[in-house]
Amino acid sequence: MTESLLPEGIHTVEMIFADVFGILRGKKVPAAQWARAQHEGSHIPGAPLYWGVRCECPDESPAGGMDEGYPDMVIMPVPETLRTVPWRPGIAQVWCEIEDEHGNPSPLCPRNALKDVLREFEVDGIDAKIALEMEFYLLDRETFQPLMSNMNTYGVYDSSPYDAVLTDMMKNLVDYGLPVEAGMQEYGTGQMEITLRYDSALRAADDAILMRSAVKELAAKHGLVATYMAKPFDNESGSGLHVHQSLWKDGKNLFDAADGPSEYAMHYLGGLQKRIGEFSLLGSWSVNDYKRRQDFTLSPTTDSWGGDNRTVAIRMIEAHGSYRFEQRDACSTSNLYLTVAGQLAAGIDGVRNAVDPAPRCELNAYTDPTAKRLPRTVLEGIAALEGSDLARKVFKPLLVDTYVDTVRREYDAIMQPVSEIERARYIGAV
Template sequence: MKLPEGIHTVEMVFADVFGVLRGKKVPANQWPRVAHEGSHIPGAPLYWGVRCECPDESPAGGMDEGYPDVVIKPVVGTLRPVPWRPGVAQVFCSIENPDGSPSELCPRNALVSVLSEYEKEGIDAQIALEMEFYLLDPETHRPLISQMNTYGVVDGSPYDAILTDIMTNLVAYGLPVEAGMQEYGTGQMEITLRYDRALKAADDAIFMRSAVKELAVKHGLVATYMAKPFDGESGSGLHIHQSMWRDGVNLFDAVDGPSEYAMHYLGGLQRRIGEFSLFGSWSVNDYKRRQDFTLCPTTDSWGGDNRTVAIRMIEAEGSYRFEQRDPCSTSNLYLVVAGQLAAGLDGVRHQLTPGPRCELNAYTDPNAKPLPRSVPAAIDALRGSDLAREAFPALLIDTYVDTVQREYQAIMQPVSDIERTRYIGAI
């Protein structure tokens, strides 16, 4: 990979266990060697905490093992200059063990493995990811305006210019931005990327999430993808659109409606949505977003153009795709996408069929099964999933669950102000 003219620093980046970009800065004169050999880093980012706390013990190793190395290697075709930092380029890296084998702890490798099953059948999985986020004052952690202006184009607030500048930089960064808008929360935004092959689409979305945070800082703001930052405001969700293609033909389409393949795929999505809930909702806060009558799914329901269901079947000019709406914007995108694609493929292979279509309000649908409503329930569902153990390395599942449990304990153990306010003087 040759560097573009004027690049003095290359950032070799990868996604940690929570999908946050980490990496190393490499001067341009070292790039030819590093591009070929890669670079060693500790494996701890694949199982540490949100604030980079390395555990003393983990299924992947800990203090006794000395946090052994993995190797990050640049992925061909992912090098791109960073337009708001002249002279700097970023390149996405795969994660290998020192012996050259793919790291079983790497979520991106897990997605690559699931996609290889599609490739064996000549299928090209295409997805689009939509992520919501809030732009807030960094000191108060509150919005810049006092009321939401959903889909507002001109409201006189700073958000107009800020959102436009962020989108302009993302396009210059090489991301396929389709649209941006103010969402259904005060200070909440959404930027959508055009669909692409699944691995590239996930890479692009991870790049975008990091870039949005960085560009927000340039405007004196903080961007947060936290699932439920405020009571009474909309949560931030991740919506994943998916369709399967072979030889330029959408396998979800038939002459008179969705194909048999599509319905089996949907059957797989619905069957496994609860089992893979932890991939898309791993924190206590994520489950505060999962509330009835909030447009966040709480059941395994499916339907058509209906935003109360978990899985929408979307038809446009005779062509079909599915949109799964339960994950949060905080999730590791590779694991979420890999889980959904594994579920759909399992449905096709075992000819699963979905339950009854929801035609009205999914929150009151008697045919729908509830999704996990807490971290412990989601952990139990993932641990009990036969497909999770088939589709993903046991080490990845065990380590991911261990990491999530540590985050859960970090939030649940301390006594909170709300507990003191509610109970002191009353009981």
């Protein structure tokens, strides 16, 4: 392994990885220990790959628990990913591979799962290009409410702090080394979106996870809370994840043909459509995620596809004679590695099995009687994933079982307590 030297002025390196929910975790290493850490890595409990969203370690799960003593995993730096953090002088970050105690890739690591899928593309010399669009809200940190009472969608200036905060975020993200394309106020009061340029799938997922974490940090510096929660308000737009994807070989987009989208593209689309319900849980894991999935809200509720149509689940986008697909059903809260891995695996499975898509939706997908409904609850999503033959071919069975177990525990944590909505609705009426 080539040893990486630290830039001048760096006193601490954060060895980072993404947990089961795609949230950045890691260890801080003094600069004096960096040379050793590059070669030896660092031991850390394996629980972040199966704990709850608030870091609750389960008594038991398919991957381990109290009886096993939460055994270690090893995080090994990938030195070429080292970068400085401009808003925290003296700090650098480096991505880590997750291994077991024998030096093998961890079967529970979502990043490893995406790498496994990408190896199948690499065998055929294909570069899967991805762009990830994620919406989020900027809220007051005391009230968790927007800073103003009106939407300013695509507004470039308003009297609230949003303009200055968004501009500062974008500047810092560029200095952080992320390929920022644009930032905007979105279709919700206090809702924002910052987009990154497309890249090879692993790099694009890494960058998007870094951006999601950085946005939260930078919001806090401005005294705000950034949340990627899918549906923070009943009467406001939900926050979605849109995955743009195209496949390239020898400098050519495999989705393009002389007279329109290629046969390859249509079979890829057929795979995306066939598996979108089965893989719903990878992009929408919480009770709140499924509250975003409502008719007539620009969040897809069916497996429909179309062109420049924001009611469908999968858009075929044409620009200057080149084609890509945008899958729109996932939420901004998702583990981006698993979401991307599932969609790429679904698409290439469609190519290999010559799957044809259903007829194109030309009007309103919410009223299309031929479209299949997507799962509308966590339990439906679990059943669909567990019933998927492709899921256990693409992902390690232990990963599928552990992910489902983790999602079930989150579901129970939300569903078991009696809510104030229930009390207000039923006391005095029944």
